[in-house]
Amino acid sequence: MTAEQKPVAPRRSAARRLLKDPQALITGGLLLVIVVLGVFAPLLSGHGANDSSLDAVNAGAGTPGYPLGGDHSGRDIWARLLYSIRTSAVSAVVATTVALLVGVTFGLVGGYFSRRIRGITEWVFSLVMTFPGILLLIVLMPVTKGDVRVTMAIFGVLLSPSIYRLVRNLVVGVRNELYVDAARVSGLPVRRILRRHVLVVVRGPIIIATAFLMGSAIGVQAGLAFLGVGSSTVPSFGSMISDGFRNLYVDPWQFAWPALLLGFITASLVLLGNALRDALEGSRPKPVKIAAGPRQEPEAGESTGDLLTVRDLAIAYPTPSGELREVVSGVSLTVAASETVGVAGESGSGKTQTAFAVLGLLPAEAVVTKGSIRLHGRELLGLGERELRRVRGHSIAYVPQEPMSNLDPSFTVGAQLVEGVQASCGISRREAKERVLALLARVGIQDPERTFGCYPHEISGGMAQRVLIAGAVASEPELLIADEPTTALDVTVQAEILDLLRDLQRESGMAVLLVTHNFGVVADICDRVVVMRQGAVVETDTTLNVFRGPAHPYTRTLLESILDGSTVRTDPPVAATAGREQ
Numbered sequence: 001m002t003a004e005q006k007p008v009a010p011r012r013s014a015a016r017r018l019l020k021d022p023q024a025l026i027t028g029g030l031l032l033v034i035v036v037l038g039v040f041a042p043l044l045s046g047h048g049a050n051d052s053s054l055d056a057v058n059a060g061a062g063t064p065g066y067p068l069g070g071d072h073s074g075r076d077i078w079a080r081l082l083y084s085i086r087t088s089a090v091s092a093v094v095a096t097t098v099a100l101l102v103g104v105t106f107g108l109v110g111g112y113f114s115r116r117i118r119g120i121t122e123w124v125f126s127l128v129m130t131f132p133g134i135l136l137l138i139v140l141m142p143v144t145k146g147d148v149r150v151t152m153a154i155f156g157v158l159l160s161p162s163i164y165r166l167v168r169n170l171v172v173g174v175r176n177e178l179y180v181d182a183a184r185v186s187g188l189p190v191r192r193i194l195r196r197h198v199l200v201v202v203r204g205p206i207i208i209a210t211a212f213l214m215g216s217a218i219g220v221q222a223g224l225a226f227l228g229v230g231s232s233t234v235p236s237f238g239s240m241i242s243d244g245f246r247n248l249y250v251d252p253w254q255f256a257w258p259a260l261l262l263g264f265i266t267a268s269l270v271l272l273g274n275a276l277r278d279a280l281e282g283s284r285p286k287p288v289k290i291a292a293g294p295r296q297e298p299e300a301g302e303s304t305g306d307l308l309t310v311r312d313l314a315i316a317y318p319t320p321s322g323e324l325r326e327v328v329s330g331v332s333l334t335v336a337a338s339e340t341v342g343v344a345g346e347s348g349s350g351k352t353q354t355a356f357a358v359l360g361l362l363p364a365e366a367v368v369t370k371g372s373i374r375l376h377g378r379e380l381l382g383l384g385e386r387e388l389r390r391v392r393g394h395s396i397a398y399v400p401q402e403p404m405s406n407l408d409p410s411f412t413v414g415a416q417l418v419e420g421v422q423a424s425c426g427i428s429r430r431e432a433k434e435r436v437l438a439l440l441a442r443v444g445i446q447d448p449e450r451t452f453g454c455y456p457h458e459i460s461g462g463m464a465q466r467v468l469i470a471g472a473v474a475s476e477p478e479l480l481i482a483d484e485p486t487t488a489l490d491v492t493v494q495a496e497i498l499d500l501l502r503d504l505q506r507e508s509g510m511a512v513l514l515v516t517h518n519f520g521v522v523a524d525i526c527d528r529v530v531v532m533r534q535g536a537v538v539e540t541d542t543t544l545n546v547f548r549g550p551a552h553p554y555t556r557t558l559l560e561s562i563l564d565g566s567t568v569r570t571d572p573p574v575a576a577t578a579g580r581e582q
């Protein structure tokens with residue numbers, strides 16, 4: 001099992017999550033009771049919805065045979081409420097079914113097929129959206145003849161653009177995924193691809209939208225009945241509210257009962273929709289609040305007097321089904337002042353995620369489920385963005401993997417560096433410029449003045465990396481995190497950049513945390529190495545010890561793969577020097 005496949009949260013189905021959610025239980029239970037009342041209306045009431053009796057005109061609650069009293073026409077309020085539930089349920093089912101059928105079908109077609117088809121469907125649904133909904137239903141009254149089902153079917157069509165857009169956007173997002181391409185290449189028919197790969201993605205959002213569609217269909221049906229649009233013989237909360245409103249001073253309960261029940265139903269549907277969203281899409285768990293606990297003892301192979309201490313760090317990402325997938329599992333490492341520590345491992349082993357967690361640069365969807373990251377004993381996890389920015393600007397600096405993509409093509413190199421130096425050092429623009437020119441010279445740029453005025457596309461990859469290193473060390477950080485700083489460069493430049501990093505590290509005494517997949521780079525400049533695999537640390541030791549006798553078979557495999565001559569050096573690497581000194 002790879003790190004990517006490792007689920008951190010126990011696998012819980014959406015149904016089980018729903019059953020554990022009190023909001024879902026209460027609203028779902030309430031709606032179920034209401035539906036049951038509607039279904040058994042004939043059994044639960046002694047009268048039909050439209051049966052009237054002179055004796056029951058404005059009868060009070062508790063009148064024999066009329067538990068909630070009678071309305072101004074002598075009809076049983078309890079019976080009318082029960083039959084109104086049926087009308088609401090039919091409205092909700094008809095409108096939602098039509099909206100889903102039309103919206104999902106055209107959403108799949110518009111999202112999956114060519115731009116031309118998407119253009120046509122887009123145009124049609126935009127047109128539908130321009131129709132004034134309720135007004136149209138009133139105007140069409142002579143056609144629908146007040147039939148609730150026909151009216152709600154038309155309303156379903158008017159609701160369908162929202163479903164169309166939801167599905168289309170999801171499908172557009174998914175159709176370019178590599179697994180969909182793979183399915184196409186393997187010859188799967190379009191129908192099967194849509195069902196197997198695409199519908200799975202849109203299923204959750206559709207279920208959630210259904211709850212909201214039902215709520216709005218019930219509300220609109222009641223609104224139309226309140227306005228008197230529709231058959232007067234069809235019991236409805238809207239017509240009951242309208243009648244009760246006219247009789248408000250005689251008996252306010254004639255108004256209150258249907259209003260309350262309608263309110264309960266629509267509110268329950270909205271709240272149930274929210275609970276469904278949490279269950280199906282997964283509410284984002286909050287990162288664990290890390291308490292400033294006692295300092296932990298270093299583990300074997302770790303140095304003392306640490307500048308940076310990462311303890312038991314776990315990072316996870318929510319999957320579409322809502323569960324968390326762990327990509328870093330219980331990583332611990334330390335970096336002492338002035339030490340260079342390599343984090344090595346294969347692609348996807350969690351090196352960058354660990355480094356980004358230290359920098360506080362994990363993507364918004366990442367969840368730190370446990371652990372601690374301390375700089376000089378100060379917990380970094382849980383710090384606000386402002387405090388983190390201060391830490392990043394002063395104590396920790398970063399050198400990225402792709403120098404070119406980290407420079408803005410719209411600004412000159414100098415302008416970008418000056419801005420950063422000013423922000424982190426709090427000096428004037430003139431001082432910042434002088435500092436930048438000195439730094440450019442220090443990182444080995446031949447003509448700092450010229451490079452200062454260049455745009456990123458006018459300099460080479462190696463120069464761009466030097467520029468970024470200059471920017472990173474400008475604030476004299478205590479810790480420099482370099483994420484594969486040489487990977488994007490050619491072999492000769494790689495060696496020069498490593499030389500530069502080592503020289504800067506020795507001069508300034510800063511610590512370096514170097515993320516790399518290349519053990520040649522580790523041998524070159526690292527004092528210690530942390531070997532990662534599948535999101536976990538498999539071995540931590542001094543570079544010398546690891547090269548002399550790797551403890552873990554995975555480390556041995558990595559070591560065997562370094563003899564590719566990719567790092568050309570003129571001076572002896574750390575491992576060799578240390579070996580001679582021993």
Ligand SMILES: Nc1ncnc2c1ncn2[C@@H]1O[C@H](COP(=O)(O)OP(=O)(O)OP(=O)(O)O)[C@@H](O)[C@H]1O
Nearest residue numbers: 004317327346347348349350351352353354363517
């Ligand atoms: N935004 C994200 N959403 C979900 N999973 C992610 C995200 N970013 C990274 N991952 C997962 O985290 C795992 C570890 O990624 P990381 O970038 O730390 O690997 P790495 O060891 O640095 O490899 P590489 O050298 O290829 O960058 C990856 O397998 C990836 O699947």
